[in-house]
Structure formats: C-alpha cells, structure tokens
Amino acid sequence: MDFQVIVLAGGFSKTLVPLVSKDVPKALLPVANRPVLSYVLELLEQNDLKNAIVVVEGETAALLISSWISSTFIDRLNVEVTAVPEDVGTAGALRAIDHRLTAKDILVVSGDLVSEIPPGAVAAAHRRHDAVVTAMLCSVPVSGPSDSGSSGAKDKAKKTGRYNIVGLDPTKQFLLHIAAGAEVDKDIRVQKSILRAVGQMEIRADLMDAHMYAFNRSVLQDVLNQKETFQSLRRDLLPYLVRSQLRSELLSNGAQSEEYGNGKDALQNSKILLSQLLANASTPSFHEIYALGLAGSAPISRKTHKCCVYIANKSKYCARLNSIQAFSDINRDVVGDANHLSGYTFSAHNNIIHSAAVLGSKTTVGPQCMVGEGSQMGDKCSVKKSVIGRHCRIGSNVKIVNSVVMNHVTIGDGCSIQGSIICSNVQLQERAVLRDCQVGAGFVVTAGSEYKGESLAKKEKQ
C-alpha cells in the first residue's frame, strides 16, 4: 500500500458532446473498439498496481462504469468505483473522497489517458526526491490528421497546440513554473525568487501536463482543505504548489500534519543525504541550498518543498482524450503508429478485421484500420485509416476515410464518410455525405444529405 491509485474518470464531459451521451460517459468512449478507461486500467495492471479507486462524476455515469469494470476486470484488478457530484472539478473530486486516502503517496491518473509510460517511473521520481508533487510531462501530441494529405485539418485551422508553459531546472528534474489553461496565452511571468535560487530556468512550450501526478498525501489533503476554491488539479493546485515551493506553507502547520512534520524534523539530515544518494547527485538540490540559507549568514529556517517532473521519452506514446479532435487522433494513432497499445495483433495488411466480420466482394480495408466483431460490409466498399465498431451494417459503395464508426451503426449504400465520428446506433441513409462531422448517438442522417464540419445530434437536452 505504498501508492494509492486514483483514476479520475470524469463524467459526461461537455467538450465531448455529441460523442458522449446518456449511455456513454467519457470514460467509456471507444478507442479502437474498447473504452478509453481500459487503457489506463491495463497500464496499471501491467505495473502491478492492482488497487485503484475510480472516481466518476455523477451517479449514472458511475453505475455504467462500474458495471463495465466489473464485467471486464473482474478477476484482474481490485477497482472501486466512487461517484462524486458533477462539476466539482478534479480537485473537488479528490476533496470528496478525502477520507478514502490513506497511503503515504497518492498517484492520480486521468481516466482519459492513453499512454504507455509506466506510472512506476513517475512514482520513482517522486520518491527519489521526496517531492510533494511529481507531474508527468509528455511531448505535445501531433494534432489533426497530419499525414496522408487529408483535407480535414483545413477547417479546424488549429494553431500549433500549446497546452502548458513549463519552467524546468537545468537538470530537468524540478518543476519551477507552470502555466495552464487560459494563462498559456498570456505573458509568461516567472517568479524572480525561484529564478534566483536556481540561477537558470528552461522554459518550454512543447511539453504537456499529462495529468498523471504523484502527490504526497498529507500535503494534498492540507492544500485541498485550506484552499477551498481550488477546483482543478492542473490549473489550481499544481501551479499553487509550484509557486510556493520556496515559501512552503505546507509543513509549518504542524498540528495538521503532525506525522509528517515530526518525521521531517527528526529525519531531515538523513533524508537529505538519502535523497542525494538516490539522485546520484553530488550537490544538494537548489531547494536544500536555499533552505539552508547562504553561507556565512545567520541561518534562517526556510520551508521549501519540491515539485518534480518526470518527462516522458518522446518515443513513448502519450495522449489525453479531452477533445473531439483528440478522440479522432487517438483512434487514428492506436490503430496506426502506436498500435502496440491496442493490444490486438495486426494482420499482414497492418489492420484488424474481426473473424466474425463479413466483407462483401471488392471491398477493401486498408492498413491502419479496424473492423469490429459482427460488422457487415457490402460490395465495393473502401475503408482507409478508420475504426469500425461492432455489429455495424454497411451497404455497398461506401467510402470511409479517417473516421471512427462506433457500434450498431447502419450505413446505407453510396455513403461517403470522411474525417468524421459516427456514434452508436446512428443511421445513415443512402448517399449521405459527411465530412469532418460528429454524429451523436441515435441520429438519423437522411438520404442524400451532405454535411460538412458539423456536429449533429438528437435534440434531447435543449
């Protein structure tokens, strides 16, 4: 019980409408025909972290997720699903399950993470420095259908993705500055005090906070209790911890974190030594130098805490499913460049066609494609770089390029689908043409209609 794993699975994310629906919360969105949450859980399983708490926003979503988990991971993982109220934010979710946190360190993973980076590496970096928080940073993913000259990227006209602005020390072990959310587009404001202590800071825009954190539990609880306005781990808590790392308020309130405070005082020297040995560093980190004050001056006791980073290797895949764009990208990657993540074995044509799928004559399924169990396709269809779910009925002369088609979708003859996402139970009547569209669950696209760059969904909420 060294590390306690919390998986934040979210609820019905608003940004993913119309992909999410009453029956499909964000965590169950399919990536290569299995829920995105399964990637995180399998990652944990591979790393021998078999106990996890999955936190879900909203009761209905929690029910859906827990039933899925219990059916899939029944004897593999010991997973508890906890529901928290909606819209409490990531920090709020942790606050809500405060009483459940017991271990010394907490590993918080976002449920929408598709990655092959072992959480163990993050945990090790965390322990090595005795940090209060260790965040995993990965390279910014390539956004949009970058290759094969598809036209999908034009409409979105996204600027180069910039998710975070990060300041690192020269050894790239400590996090000195982080800007997230709206701040990313403002001017970069770096605290001089931290810069003074470190001397040199590298500011990067090509790294992304992958939302996998290791926290010191008592610190986490203290901060969450003290700062009741904090809503997001990424936008509030992490920047706060980073900002205050040389003026730590955390360890001073001895009463609240007695166990920690005492331990710290008594073991301080040995701990420093130990962490140095572990870090293979002959010199103490700037935190320690700063805390000890300057040579020859009256020693002023200063509280510091460390914020560490684990920077994932560029070659490792790491992405978060937090936007519609990301959904298509991840689906593309998992059956494409990062296909070792999918867990399937690919055929000689570099695609996966389930044995129970039926393909008509002259129907071609290109590389980096997937066709799910029980799906039927008519004649002269062409599928390129797309994922097709289970039990879909697809007519003849259908073109599917760079798209994701979920389960139980009916596609009439002569349809053309490009760069789109078709949710479950959608019906596309004959000769419908979709380009860069998202079609919500159960929607019916009438025959011969053409859509471009739209989001189609049944009107139920408004």
Place this chain on the structure above:
Amino acid sequence: MVAKKGNRGGDDAEEELTCVPLQAIILADSFATRFRPITLERPKVLLPLVNAPMIDYTLAWLESAGVEEVFVFCCAHSKQVTDYLESSKWFGQPNFSVTTIESYNSTSAGDALRLIYERHVIRGNFILVSGDTVSNMSLAQALKEHKDRRRKDSNAVMTMVIKQSKPSAITHQSRLGTEELFMAIDPDTNQLLYYEDKADTLRGTVSLDNALLVDSSAISLHNDKQDCYIDICCPEVLSLFTDNFDYQHLRRHFVKGLLVDDAWCVLGFKVLGVMWCYLMLVFKGAVQLFSLVLDLLLLLIGMVVVVVVLGKVVTMSFLVSLDIKIMGYKIFTHEIHSSYAARVDNYRSYDTISKDIIQRWTYPLVPDVQFFRNCVTKLERQGTYRASDIGLSRSARIGPFTVIGNGTTVGNYTEVSNSVIGEGCIIGSNVSIDGCYIWDKVTIEDGCKLKHAIVCDGVIVKSGAVLEAGAVLSFKVVIGQQFVVPAYSKVSLLQQPLKQDSDEELEYADNSSGTIEIPSITTTPEKLEEELRTELSDSQTQAAFEVGNGGTGFIWSVSEGGHEEEWRHSVAPITADRLAEIINNAIDELEISNEDGNILPPSGELGPDSIDDSDDDVRDDTVHFEKEVEATFLRAVHENVKEDHVILEVNSLRLSYNLTTTDCAGALFYAMMKLALDTAHSSPGKLSLSLVNLSLHFTFVSWETFALTPEIVFETKLLLQSEHKGELVKHVSSMITKWNKVLKYYLPSIDEEIEVILKFEEMCSEKSTKEYSTLFEQILHLLYDKDILQEDAILKWASEKEGADESDKCYVKQAEKFIQWLNEASEEESEED
C-alpha cells in the same frame, strides 16, 4: 532607412573582400558619477588599477585580441585623456592605431555613438567597450560567430559577451556591486530575448512576452550570468542610435529598445506622414465638391466630419504601427568560460577586479608582466608583488596579496595586507593598512590605521589618523592628526556640488556625464590647480575643521542625493548585518512575489470567488486601479479628451498596475455606469429637457458614428418608459454610445465581455449603484444592441451562472427572457443553415 540597409549589405560584402581592419570604440567616459569625487579631477579611465591606468588594460587587451584601429571617445576631461594617450606609447604603435574623438557636450553613450556615426570612421564590425574594461578574452571565436550569424541574418546586429556567475540574490551585489541581471536566451541560437537589469521594474516576477515561445520551443532564463559590457556590433548599431535619437544608455535603451521593438515609433511617424498627405489630397477634392454642391453651412459640417474621420484614421494608423514589428533586429550572446572579462563600474568592482588582477585571473594583464608602461614588479610568496626599488623596514610586515610600487618606503612595524600601494609613497611606522588602494606619492604618517580605503595621489594622512572602512580620499586631501574619517565618507578638496544638480542627476546617475557644473573640469589641469589653490585659500579655514587639525578637504555628506546606500558600491566588504539585510529583503521580496503570483488567477475560471483570500494587497491594487480609471474617465468626459487619449491613459495605468485588459474593461465600464447614474441623479429629470438633450446628443452621435436610425428608434422607445428609469437608461445609453470605441477597445474577446457582465452584476448588488438592479435586463439588452456584448458572451455567462447559488442567480433570472430570446435566435440561425 531601407535604402541605407541595402547599401550596408553591399558594404558587408565588400568588407569580406577587402578585409577592413578590426575596429574598436572605447568610451573613455562612463557617463556616470559613481567615482565621484575622484572623477571631478581626473577621468575615470586614467585612475590607476593596480598601479596602471585602467585604459591601459583595455588597450592592451584590444591590441592582443587583434584589434587594429581604436577610437577613444572622450568627453569629460578629454584633454587629460588625449594628453595621456599622446604621451604614452600607444600612439605610433605599428598595426595598432589609436585615435581620439573629443566631444564637449555629450551626456550619454548614445550621444557618443551618434557623434561617432557622424564622423564616418567605422567601416565594419567593431568592438564597443568602455575604457574601464579588464579582460583577457580572445575575440576570435566571438567575432567568428558574429560574422557567421551576420551572413545568415542581416538583422543580427550585436553580440554581447556574458559570463557565468553564481546565482544568488547577493552575488552580483557582493562581487561587482551591480544589480542583479535577468536574461532570457534562446538556448539553440543564443539569441538574447529579454534583458532586465534594474531589479525593481517589475517586482517579483519576470514577465516574458508570450510570442517569444512561438519561434522557439524553449527559452532559458538566467539569473546566473554576468554582463561583461563587451559588445561586438555591426555598423548598423551606430545608425540605430542616430535613428532613435532618444537612446541614451547602451543597455537600458538600446538593448531593451531592440528587444521590445520599441523602434515602432519611428515608423509610426512615417506612416502618419504618408496617411496625412493622402488624406489631404482626398479631402481637398472632397471639399471642392462640397463647395460646389452645398452651402457654406454644410461645408462647415463637412469639415467637422473631416476632422472626426481624420482623427479616426490617425488613431488607426497609430494602432497599426503599434502592432507592426518592423525592425526585427536581433542581439545575440556569446558566453565565455575560462577567460576573464569585467568592467570597473563602481568602487566595489574596483576592489574586486584589483584583487582578481593580483590573483592573476587576468593573466597576462598582471603586475609582474610588463604589458605596458607599468613598472617591473616581482611576484613573491603569497601573491605579494614588489617593485625593484622600495625601501622596506625590516620590521615591516607585508601580508598576502599586496602590491608595493616603485620608490615607496615603509616604516618600522608597519603592517600591510591585501592592499595596493602606488609609487613614491611614504608610509610611516606603526601604520596598519588592510584592503586599501593607495595611489602615488601618498604620505601616511606614523600610527595611522587604514582599512578598506581608497587614497588618491598626493594625499597626506597625518599621524594617528584613522580611515574607517569605505573611506575615499580624493587628490591632495590632508587628513589632520588623530582625525577619524568616518566609514563610507568621501573627502575631496572640491566642495560637494549643490543639490540643484545632484538631486536629479544622481537619481539617474547613469545618464549624466562626469562633467558637472564645476567650472574647473573643462578647463586645463593647470588652470584647475590654480583655481583649486584659490579656492583652498578661501576655504582653508573652514575645510580644516572638517578633516581635523591641519587637514584640508571637505567631507562629502554621505546621505545626500539618494546615496544612503553607499555601502553597496563601496570598497569595503559588505558587513554581515548588511548581508543579512539583503537576504531578508530577498525573503520579503519572495513574500511579495508570492502574493503577486496570486494575481495570476489560480484557475481559468472567471468568477471572483476563485481568487484566494490571501491577496488583500492585490485586491487593494485593483481597487486603486479602478479608482484611477474612474478619475481618468471623469476627466476625459469633463475636458472632452479624445477617445484615443483615454485609451492611451488607461493603458499606461494598466501597465503601471500590471493588470490585464480584462480589468480595464471592468473598470472602464464601472466608471461609465457610475457617471451615467450620477448624471441621472443630478439632472432635473424633465422629459422635455431630456428630449432636447437627447436630440442634441443624437446630432452628435450621428456625426460620430454615422449610424442613425436604430439607435434613435430604440432610445425614443426607452424614453416612453417610466421617467426616472428611462432617464437613467438614456444616460447609460448615451454614455455607452459616446464611449463605444473606448470600451470596445478593451473587449477583444468574450472573456472581457463576461467580465463586463460580472462587473455589472456586482454593481447591481452594490448599495451606491443599486438602482441598476431593476434595470439589469434592460441594460444588458442595450449593451447587446450596441454591440458591446456579443450573444456568445451573454450565453456563456448564463451557462456559467447555472451552477451558482440561488442568490447569485437573481440577475440571470431577471435576464431569463432575454437569454431565452438569444438562445432561440441562435437556434433559428443554426437551423436555417
């Protein structure tokens, strides 16, 4: 300017072919007053540094680094400098020509470079240093890098030499007595992106332009680098100084100016000029047409329109020029690792560099190598250097790291350590000298105690006198018997310049030249001495009292002119308690900066509730800011200030309070609404009168916005409503119409608009502005109609409020109908598609 650039490009190509000799400019005037009072009598570059004038170090280094042509720019005491150089053997060296350029009215490095530009002597890349630089670096590598870059990118105009130093708040202070320096450098190209040397420009945080990260994915930010003040420049640098006639200081104006592309103003004026000519042509034609068709009155009105439109176009061109980054000149850095480079900027760096020379960091520029006119001295144990001809008593103890010059005698039982003693000095018996710099022909009588002092030529310290740490005795001062010179005091034969010049000058010390209003400076040394003598005879009696029995000299008061912090720049080491003070300051700053840090909204949320409780100061700040904006706005209304000026003023306020445009939008909106309310209160509230007002107002509006009908219809509708409310709404409407542009300027995106709504909500719940609460929906609608708010902003605000408390929601509820209407409208739109 473009043409010039092209020519220059051609020059460069030629330069490669003909191989122009490497040139250097030495600024033999620091344009600073740090070395007063000594520099009142002798220029800084001629002051001895370990028994050799500073300029000799610079010249010797430049010669060894392969520079072939040196221009020495002298201003203050230019005669002394040229005399020295003429008598020295620097003139007439083979392959090394030294030319002096004299100026009598330059007050800054900028003036100096402009003057040099006018002389047309610089033909290629040149080294720009000041005459107090001590270095042994090789220029070859840096020069090669500079040229390579230059070939690829004609905008790479300058390479700055930097050096690693220890990162600490106090290193810069304790070592060279300079302020700490923050730099941002592109790690791949070494381009300098940010330079901040005055630590207090933006307390607590370093603020980098977001755009910097667009070009390069990484920036490294440094606090552990030291600026060596050695620059390798392209000839453009000189023309840049000429183009930007306001550039004075090399770092503060030039470097920062290039980094922030401050040069826009030059183009701005040009654009203006072109626009103006164009407009004049167009309107000449227009006016003629008018005069043919319309009567005189209409012509007049047309003129008014012309003026209004002209004003608008002018401001537009202003805005355009603000956005254009035309110059794009780049500065690069070159870091040196093993070689030495530093500049004597103040007494503390004088001390540090002297010690570095004695400890041979500057090899070959050390006392026992005869790099120039300096006397041969022998290096002995413990870093002690002795000239050949000294009279040393057997019982005298010479400690480590000491230099004793030619012809100096030291008496019995005298102890000297860590000091430099010049030529021809007479040191009595039982004297203790520690960490002092004693120049030539100084007499120190028996039993004196000197600690960390600078003693200039010809000084006589009579027996038993004591110099406390940090004392500076200028030329020919006589210290009386048993007199104790207090710590950090400066003694000179010249009286301290009076307040009128020192006040301003010392504050901006770096901008003012060494030439002050003492007439003797610009005159010849002989004259100077004469004057001194007469002056002395006048004030002998008075001066005598100041520095003890039989002494002559004035003690310059320490605390005057913001120099309370003498200790920062003194030769004396910083005392332990001062160090502690600096550290404490650093901690205090840390506290502040952390609170500053909280300004950064802790989340992307807009709600004020997400701001911490701990930032009362910040809150205060915003409150002050709001008040100032309100005052500015009120003044603008009363004095009919132009909108663009209001924008400018609010912008400057925003910068000084370091807030965002969001805050501006909120504050401005608040000010407008408040004013509208106040006018509504004060006006008699008579319908007829207000109608007149309104119609008058409409005429004004119509001229200004050319959009007549919808507003009139809407506003007349409003008038029919209940009188007072109608009055109020009307005021609001007129206010908003009038200042539409200003407000719009601050509403570039939805976030700002939401802020305005939130602000309005806040106002509605405030007591003084309670009246708006019933009118919430109406005014919201008005704002929508006037294009102040977009429907997206309103809808987003409404959806954000959905989750709020019941009490918080009352305004959403009030506006429910409106929101619903908006919703439906947008749906209709989408369905139509």
